[in-house]
Amino acid sequence: MSRATTPEAYKLLHEGLQTLSRIESNGIRIDTDYLEGAIGKTKRRIANLYRSLEEDEVTQVWKTTFGRSANFNSREQLGEVLFNRMGHACVNRTPTGRPRTDEESLSSLSIPYVKRFLKISKLQKALSTYLYGIQKETVDGFLHPIFSLHLVSTFRGSSERPNFQNIPIRLEWIADLIRQAFIPRVGHALVELDYSGIEVGISCCYHHDPRLTAYVEDLSLDMHRDMAAECYMMDTDQVTKQLRYGGKNKFIFPQFYGDYYINCARNLWDHIVSGKLSMKNGTLVTDHLKEQGITRLGACDPKQKPKARTFEKHIQEVEANFWGSRFKVYAEWKEKWWSEYQKNGGWQTLTGFIENGVFKRNEAINAPIQGSAFHCLLWSLTRLQKWIERNRSGAKIVGQIHDSIVADVPVDEVQDYLAAAKKIMTRDLARKWKWISVPLRIDAEIAYEGQSWNDKKEIKIEN
DNA sequence: TACTTCGGCGCC
C-alpha cells in the first residue's frame, strides 16, 4: 500500500498523468516504409543463418532427438541436445533445475553452432519484440505508447504497447536496425534530454555521504574510472573507455543495487576475458593482473571462502573498502534506513509519498531513491508541457524514459526549447524542492529533420 | 483456443 500523502505529492501525480496523456496523444512518427524493409531484410537474414546450420552436427542430433517436434528456436531443446545428448558439461542451472541457456552460459561453451544460434536469437528478438512490435501498434504513421504511473512499486512510471522505455541502444548493430524507424515530424527534430546520474544524485539527498556527494558535485572527479582502476588494479590513467564501462556497470551500479562481490567478480572477470580488454598502454588486463599476483577468478561459490591470489578475493576486498571506508556514510544510512523500515513497516520519500508493505532489504533501500529520482523527471515533464502550451510552442513531448524526455521540436524552436527545458530541469526544480542537495545536470541530444532517433548526437545548450 | 509459468532479454 502506497499513497501520495502531501497535497504536493497528489498534485504531482494528478498533473503528471495529464501530461502523460498529452504525450500519448501526441505520438511519435514512424518511418513505416523503413520498418517494412527492415522486417523483410531481418527475416531473410534469419532464414539464411538457419540454412547455414543445416549441415551442422548439432542440427543432426537435434533432428534425431526431437524428430517432428524439433523446434530450432527452442532454448530448452537446445539445452537437451547439448547437455544430455552431446555430452557438453552443464555448469549453470535455473532455480527449477533446467539447464541455463542464456547468452552468458552458452557463449562460454565456444561451439560454432551456439555462436550462430545466439546471433539468430538477437535478430529474432529485434524482429518480434521491436520491428513487429512497433509495426502492429503504429496507426497512420504514428506510435502512441501508453505511459502509466500506477504500476510500479517504487513510484516510477512504466510504458507499454509498445514499451517505449526499452528500445535497443547498447549494441550498435541492433540499435541501428530499430531506431531508424523513429523519425521527427516534417520540419522538426527529435530532442532527447536526460538527467545525468540522477539516481546517484538523489541518493545523496537521502544519505548525504560526503565522498559520493563530492563525486557528484565535482566534474573533474570520475567515480566509475576510479573504481575500474581499483577493480583491475591499475592507475586511473590506464583506464580505457571499456574498462570504465566495467567499473560502472559491473561493479558500482550492482553494488548500489545491493549485489555483492561474488557476482561482481564474475562479471568484471568475464568483461575483460570475453572482450580481451587491454589497458591504455596496450597490456592485456589479464596479463596485468597476473603481474599483480592474480592468476585466476576463483571458485565464486558462496559456501567457500575466497582463496588468496584470486580475483574473487581481490574484489571482496574492494567491496569491503567501498562500503567500509569510501562510502561509509552511505553504508551507515542503508543500515539505519533498513532498521527504521523494519520498525515502522514503511517510510516517507523526500517527494512526499508514504510507502507501506513487505519489502526485502535491497528493495527497501532502493525504492525511495528510484522513486524520488523519477519524480524529478515527472515534475519537469509537467512544467515543460505547461511551458509548451503557454508559449504556443510547436514542440511535442513524445516519450519519457525514467530519467529522460524525448520531444519532437520544430527546427527553428530548438534553442528556445533547450533553454526552457534546462531552466526547468535544473534551476526551477532545485528551487521547488529544497531537499535537493546536489547540482542537477542534464545532457541533450538531437536528431535533425531527415535523420532518425538512431542519429541523435550530443548538442550544447546555450544559456 | 485461452491462459499460465518459465526463461530469457531489451531498457533505466
Place this chain on the structure above:
DNA sequence: AAAGGGCGCCGAAGTA
C-alpha cells in the same frame, strides 16, 4: 546477515 533495484514482451511448453 544476506547477497542485483525497477519494468514489459517474447516464444516455448504445459494446462484448462
